[in-house]
Each structure stands twice: as structure tokens, then as C-alpha cells.
Amino acid sequence: MSDVAAFWNQRFIKPEYAYGDAPNDFLREQAGLLAPASRVLSLGEGEGRNAVYLAGLGHQLTAVDAAWSGLAKLLQRADAAGLSVTATLADLEQYELGEAQWDAIVSVFCHLPTALRQRVLAGVVRALKPGGLLIMEGYTPRQMAFGTGGPKEVDMLLEPAMVQQELAGLQLLRCEEIEREVLEGSFHTGRSAVLQVLGRKPG
Numbered sequence: 001m002s003d004v005a006a007f008w009n010q011r012f013i014k015p016e017y018a019y020g021d022a023p024n025d026f027l028r029e030q031a032g033l034l035a036p037a038s039r040v041l042s043l044g045e046g047e048g049r050n051a052v053y054l055a056g057l058g059h060q061l062t063a064v065d066a067a068w069s070g071l072a073k074l075l076q077r078a079d080a081a082g083l084s085v086t087a088t089l090a091d092l093e094q095y096e097l098g099e100a101q102w103d104a105i106v107s108v109f110c111h112l113p114t115a116l117r118q119r120v121l122a123g124v125v126r127a128l129k130p131g132g133l134l135i136m137e138g139y140t141p142r143q144m145a146f147g148t149g150g151p152k153e154v155d156m157l158l159e160p161a162m163v164q165q166e167l168a169g170l171q172l173l174r175c176e177e178i179e180r181e182v183l184e185g186s187f188h189t190g191r192s193a194v195l196q197v198l199g200r201k202p203g
Helices: 003-012 025-033 049-056 068-080 114-127 160-166
Strands: 039-043 060-065 085-089 102-108 128-139 171-184 188-200
Touching (some): 025 102, 025 188, 039 049
Parallel strands (some): 039 102, 060 085
8 A cells, every 4th residue: 555545544544524524615616517417537536525416416426536445435425325426446646537538527635746746637638528627626835824734745736827737738717826715624624725727628
């Protein structure tokens, strides 16, 4: 097991939901843009709050995470709600997103080292179908001053200009750094500096 997987397994193995059980606010705001019964991939899904929410809206969800303990919670939640979600245990270092096969890809606070993020976001552009959407939110380096959640290494944070370059190939309908209250469990709580991205693949 990688160090990354071990870290997240330890965080998610506790009975409470580390990041709460409600979906991310930005995802909820943008979910109405998804076509009915969209095929959606959620990256770094963790304990399932976003995937279960979207499955409840009638979408076909595949959730990827390196932590089996998070995916176990996801499957419990989906089962209790009578929903079907495909849970894939995989490290994003190795996971193949595919080619033009997703109607939408979701990345919510899925922070990766720069080199890996560049590879994954290039893969996102390839993996979206023409017209497909990327819905993404993460912390920017300005978050370090707030200390209300997120990685402590600047390399893991999202600099808007860099993300714009890394998503070349998508039409960015929104790529904006804002300050907002993030209230998602005990690890994300308080005033925060986030980057919100909504991208569409042309076609």
C-alpha cells in the first residue's frame, strides 16, 4: 500500500465522515448543468458524499479513490439509499481515465502534486466526451494564510493561471479564485481561498 493510500485509509476508517456527509456546495450549484443520466467519473471521491448525491439525481457514477475505507463507506451509503455506484480502488498515478467516455468528471478537493496533477488534468481533457463537463474545486496557495483545511504544501494547491494552462483543450466557462465559507466536516471548516472551475470540452 502506498503512503498516500495509508494516509487516507487512516483518515476514513473512523466512523464519522471526515468531510461531512453533504455534497460540496459548488458541485451542487453546477449539477443542474448535467444532462439526464450522465456518465460521471468522480476523482478522489473519498467517503462518497458527492458520488451518492449525483447518483441520487439519476446519474451513472464511477468513483475512484486510493482508500478502501472511504469506498467502503461510499458503498454502504449507496446501498442504504438504494443507489448504484461503481467504486474503483485505484491510485491516480496508475488509473487510466479513458478516451472520450465521460459526460462529466468531478474533482472536489482532490489535491495532487503538480507533476501528477498535470498528467491527470491532461487525461481529463482526453477522457471527456465532446460537450462533456469538468466540475472542479480546490484550495489555492492563499489558503495557507487561512489554515482552515487542505494540504500544507504549496505544490499541492491550485494556482489559477497554471490550471488554465493544464486544462488547455477545454472551454473554461468559469475559472475563478474566491473566498468563501467551506463547512465540510472537521477538516474543512471556515473561511477559505478556493479555485472553482467549470470547463466544457468543445464539440
